[in-house]
Amino acid sequence: MDVPPPPAVSTLTSMRAKRWFTDRPVADEELRQVLEAGRWTGSARNRQPWRFVVVHSRAVRQQLAGLGAYAGHLATAPVVIALGVEEDAGGEDAQFDAGRAAQNMMLAAHLQGLGSCPASFFPEANADRASRLCGLTPPWRARTAISIGHPAPPPDGTSAIPTGRLPLAQLVTEISEPRH
Numbered sequence: 001m002d003v004p005p006p007p008a009v010s011t012l013t014s015m016r017a018k019r020w021f022t023d024r025p026v027a028d029e030e031l032r033q034v035l036e037a038g039r040w041t042g043s044a045r046n047r048q049p050w051r052f053v054v055v056h057s058r059a060v061r062q063q064l065a066g067l068g069a070y071a072g073h074l075a076t077a078p079v080v081i082a083l084g085v086e087e088d089a090g091g092e093d094a095q096f097d098a099g100r101a102a103q104n105m106m107l108a109a110h111l112q113g114l115g116s117c118p119a120s121f122f123p124e125a126n127a128d129r130a131s132r133l134c135g136l137t138p139p140w141r142a143r144t145a146i147s148i149g150h151p152a153p154p155p156d157g158t159s160a161i162p163t164g165r166l167p168l169a170q171l172v173t174e175i176s177e178p179r180h
């Protein structure tokens with residue numbers, strides 16, 4: 001029989017992507033807590049290869065929303081955090097580190113009753129445009145931004161993206177003895 005998760009764990013596992021938001025602004029203190037969660041993320045050799053560009057401007061959010069096939073929610077969220085990553089430093093670790101920072105910020109939003117969703121800028125030329133719009137210059141580059149706001153129900157109640165997760169039985173293998 002499955003044991004129910006402790007509340008702290010179900011708080012983590014209950015976070016779903018939110019792409020629709022009410023008009024209610026994100027309070028300065030809520031936003032600061034989200035940014036603090038990003039700031040305190042661990043990174044390889046403590047390089048902290050990230051910068052957080054907080055985009056309040058509706059005009060800039062609308063431009064960013066056009067730089068990814070699925071980035072439309074950036075236009076309707078009250079605030080967006082673009083993730084500048086120092087791509088020259090730390091190689092692939094930098095992207096892993098930035099992903100950790102993003103997840104920490106999204107969880108900090110979730111824990112405060114806010115919703116969030118990442119958006120990817122692609123192809124490469126769009127990541128370059130997004131970086132310029134965010135005032136980032138090489139080696140800093142934004143491939144991803146996160147919408148944050150008070151969640152609203154999706155207008156049609158459904159999403160084209162499949163939900164749910166693969167079962168642990170499909171995801172996990174265990175090694176108890178050396179393999180020869």
Ligand SMILES: Cc1cc2nc3c(=O)[nH]c(=O)nc-3n(C[C@H](O)[C@H](O)[C@H](O)COP(=O)(O)O)c2cc1C
Pocket residue numbers: 015016017018019068070071073117118119120121161162163164
């Ligand atoms: C690296 C990354 C990029 C993503 N890019 C987008 C995106 O461009 N647009 C979008 O709507 N969602 C984006 N997402 C959100 C995923 O679609 C979402 O995490 C996934 O569908 C699981 O959602 P759920 O937790 O609500 O089931 C991205 C997620 C990640 C981790």
